[in-house]
Amino acid sequence: MxxxxxxxxxxxxxxxxxxxxxxxKCCRILSKVVFDPVEGKLYMENIEEISKHVNLDALMEELSGKVKAKHPVKLSCPFFKDNRCTIHPIRPRSCRIxxxxxxxxxxxxxxxxxxxxxxxxxxxxxxxxxxxxxxxxxxxxxxxxxxxxxxxxxxxxxxxxxxxxxxxxxxx
Ligand code: SF4
Ligand code: SF4
Incomplete structure (x- = not known):
């Protein structure tokens, strides 16, 4: 609240x-979930909890295919689809606040x-x-x-x- x-x-x-x-806007422009294509990692809070519900390996593979940048970039949030958050009940704290x-x-x-x-x-x-x-x-x-x-x-x-x-x- x-x-x-x-x-x-x-x-x-x-x-x-x-x-x-x-x-x-906040999920499209300022994703609190960051994918770093150089490290091949997703950065977000409560990643362990989220990984129980989402196939993160598949997601990272999808993202790696899309991003060719040499430096870390901030993308639209990978969980933002059809104008909604697909992990809303377990979204990171920085998204909730x-x-x-x-x-x-x-x-x-x-x-x-x-x-x-x-x-x-x-x-x-x-x-x-x-x-x-x-x-x-x-x-x-x-x-x-x-x-x-x-x-x-x-x-x-x-x-x-x-x-x-x-x-x-x-x-x-
Ligand atoms: S918190 Fe709501 S109103 Fe504010 S930018 Fe995000 S979606 Fe839009
Ligand atoms: S996890 Fe959900 S609320 Fe957080 S940035 Fe991604 S789409 Fe938005």
Whole structure:
């Protein structure tokens, strides 16, 4: 779960969800799985786990045939097919936390991150923290004024659903 946690000037905490727009840019342009044709190796986290589900030898053979470069190159991710991640449930951690990283989306122009920042900036917060969490965070109490403000920013159905879920709100 990726979101921005805002501390507002009155001390209130509110969480704004990151909603992926499924554009595929991060897997096409900035694969977190790297094939090095010189070494003939795939570099990725949890390769052992992934190798239980995917025939990596066959994959490397396929990639070696495609890449003739003399130096390591970064390709579109080898697991990205038909505009989707074929190993989504076991994808590497760096894929799960994207677009949060040292340089956020590393300049690829993630539209989901752009939208998140747009909403965040509308709140004029005292402090903003971008977070990736695997478990539930402690409950926050969001006022009706903040909910109204969020709804005035033309959120999509998905953004509304995630906002309510993240802030543990009930629709009236
Ligand atoms: S670039 Fe951003 S919005 Fe597009 S698929 Fe990747 S995470 Fe989702
Ligand atoms: S493993 Fe999946 S999520 Fe990660 S870069 Fe490849 S296609 Fe994208």
């Amino acid at each position: 990726i979101f921005a946690e805002l501390k507002l000037k009155n001390g209130e905490i509110v969480r704004i969800p990151f909603v992926c727009q499924q554009c595929g 994207f677009p949060l990283g040292m340089d956020l989306d590393q300049g690829i122009g993630c539209p989901g991150l752009k939208r998140l920042k747009e909403i965040v900036s509308a709140f004029d917060a005292q402090r903003v923290e971008y977070k990736f969490v695997e478990r539930k965070e402690p409950k926050v109490k969001v006022s009706s004024e903040v909910v109204e403000k969020f709804l005035s920013l033309n959120p999509s159905d998905e953004e509304i659903k995630e906002f309510y879920r993240l802030n543990e709100l009930r629709k009236s």
